[in-house]
Amino acid sequence: MPRLAGDWFVDLFTSEAEKLIESIRLRGGGRQLEGLPSYWWVPGLPEPAGNRRVAAVDGGGGLEPAGGAGALYIARAYGYVEAGEPERGLELRYYPVRESRVLDALRSWLEHRIAVRLALRLPPGSVLLMDGSLWVTVTAGLTALAKLASHGAQSLGLVYTALLSGYMLAEIAGLVRAARERGVTVAYVSKDHGFRALKEKVLLEAVAERVRALQPLASRALDYYPLAFREQLLEARRLVPHELRGAFDAALDMSYRDSFFIADAAGQGPGYSWVLRMPPPLRLSRALARGGIKGLVERAASRAEALLAGEPEAEEFRSLAERLPGLLDELPCSRMIYVRLGAGDAPLLAEFPGEPGCYYSPGRVLEEPGAREEELVAVLRAGYAGPEYYNVQLVAAHMNATLTSSQLAGYIRLLEQLAAARGLQLRLARRSIMGRTLARRRRRLV
Secondary structure (H helix, E strand, O other), rough: OOHHHHOOHHHHHHHHHHHHHHEEEEEEEEOOOOOOOOOEEEOOOOOOOOOOHHHHHHEEEEEEOOOOOOOOEEEEEEEOOOOOOOOEEEEEEEEEOOOOHHHHHOOOOOHHHHHHHHHHOOOOOEEEEEEEEHHHHHHHHHHHHHHHHHOOOOOHHHHHHHHHHHHHHHHHHHHHHHHHHHHOOOEEEEOOOOOOOOOOOOHHHHHHHHHHHHHHHHHHHHOOOOOHHHHHHHHHEEEEEEEHHOOOOOHEEEEEEEOHHHHHHHHOOEEOEEEEOOOOOOHHHHHHHOOOHHHHHHHHHHHHHHHOOOOHHHHHHHHHHHHHHHHHHHOOOOOOEEOOOOOOOOOOEEEEEEOOOOHHHOOEEEEEHHHHHHHHHHHHHHOOOOOOOHHEEEEEHHHHHOOOOOHHHHHHHHHHHHHHOOOOOOOOOOOEEOOOOOOOOOOOOO
16 A cells, blocks of 8 residues: 555545446446457558658747837747758738737748748758647638638737638648659658547447447548547447447547547557548538639638728739639648557648648548658658657757747847838837747647
8 A cells, every 4th residue: 555644635546446446336337448449550660661861840939029019039940950951031021910820830930931932942852840730720710711711800919810821721732742743752750649530430330330320420521520429429429339439439538538438449650541632621611612612712802801901911912812822722631640660659630731632621531551651751751850859850940939038138139230220210118029939839720
């Protein structure tokens, strides 16, 4: 028995523990997840084959509040190339709002511009790694446009976010097209992720195979991500026999993420999952159905013109809107795969762009990895240097792109000196907000 000397609550804990143990015993031992299907996991890793040129892109940025309600936005991106010259980019903007989501959109746009430059000069057969999630990036950009179009703007920050997101989405379409024409493989890699897409697909379908009355609802719910029709699924729980309720409840548990499911079902050894094609969210899909992409972009541009009231960005939005629908038609879906490179490591999430325009198609499709996926796993294995250096190319890009607080302060001093030399006095608040510091938290839509 453990010793808890000096704890005034040990007797109360013991009493409550005995009640809990009896409750779990009566429930049959808690959630039963034995025999989880693991057909979707490939144990082991393919050996690196051949010498592929690998490049990686990451970005960083910061926000410096200015006088009034405005702010200076600084974003920079770095494209690392093995044994080659890097690509660099920097954007400096002023907007009359102070919102981190504006900085996020500016940085992501810049990252994809740098990626397009790399795709156009890398030799065929190269691999271009992007830091982050393709599905999250595309979904966040389209959601910003849809929210503005539906009169959902609560501040001007959303207008500028939607504008920059439009530019970013156009660059994603251009990146996928350029990479395909050049024979370059693009893959988005996330170390920090919180998807539930794989476990929902596997567990819900496994239960629905045994409960025929559940099949139509489960199929419609899996047509979208996040999982749709959750309330109806909870109500249908009464149809699920007791021995399957553990798997059914795990499928609906929003805290039970893919990384936990992989560990429970496939163990802690190296390996990689089958490929899952990701669908759009139900709410966004419905918004796009009202007038199509062209109608959504036109409504967003009209709303921006009304809210910005003759400011330069209003005309900028209108000009972008003229060419944006054709580019958004080409947005790819995400074909995601999980990879565990070291025993006990958290799995990485890798995403390939699918065919042009497939982002908008509902349905999750799970299929065996092909040669392209195996080659990417081999490339990731070759660039692995432990949990902290999960990919040396992406870590190199991250270290060069990250904007530190001292660097931001130096940029601001330089800007003030240049402004003063031209007779302009800047009013800055000296309360910097950093984006993508080394220990960063990602925005999640999952």
